[in-house]
Amino acid sequence: MTISVGDRLPAASFMTMTADGPNKLSTDDVFAGKTVALFAVPGAFTPTCSAKHLPGFVEKAAEIRGKGVDTIACLSVNDVFVMDAWGxxxxxxxxxxxxxxxxxxxAKAVGLEMDGTGFGMGVRAQRFSILVKDGVVAELNVEAPGEFKVSSADHILGQL
Structure with missing residues (x-):
């Protein structure tokens, strides 16, 4: 079942890179007490993700934060080393x-995984964005296959 507006995010863990190496974060570490613009991409270094999706959030970061977002987070079903290099x-x-x-x-816990095995990618996250307030989904934007519209930085800005 796909997560919906008003739902609390499920407990999960993520990895991020720090100066001391890989670091494990929980959903509470990322979302508790904060407003977070989370966007997910099917894969680091892939064409749309690298040409439009991540760059849009990097370019609009100050504007997004200026509208009350504490954290902007990019999620992908990749390892921490790939995500660090891509960032x-x-x-x-x-x-x-x-x-x-x-x-x-x-991605599985929120029901937003996709089967990319036909492209040699395995199971990945769909392209989506979620505006999260203190761990609860305030806005949910899931792209249709092959689309890049509603998960963009500009779309999130319009929702703030």
């Missing part, structure tokens, strides 16, 4: 937290 290559810096959902557990 660096896209100059995400401290503007976007790169969350590795390495086994796709969060």
């Amino acid at each position: 660096k290559s896209q100059n995400a810096g401290d503007d976007v937290v790169m969350l590795a959902d390495g086994n796709g557990e969060f």
Whole structure:
């Protein structure tokens, strides 16, 4: 079942890279007491994700934060090392937290996984964005297959 507006995010864990190496974060670490713009991509370094999705959030980070968002987070079913390298290559810096959902557990728990085995990608996250307030889904935007509209930084800005 897909998560809906008004639902609390399920307990899960993510990996992020720190100066000391990989670090495990829980959903509470990321979302409790905060307003978070979370967006998910099917894969780091893939065409739309690298040309439009992540760059849009990097470019609009100050504007998004200016509308009350505490954290902007990018999630992908990739390992922490790939997410770190991708964030660096896209100059995400401290503007976007790169969350590795390495086994796709969060994507599955929210019902937003996709089967990319036909492309040699395995199970991945669908392209989506969620505006989360203190762990509760305030806005949910799930892209149709092959689309890039409602999960964009501009769309989230319009919802704030």
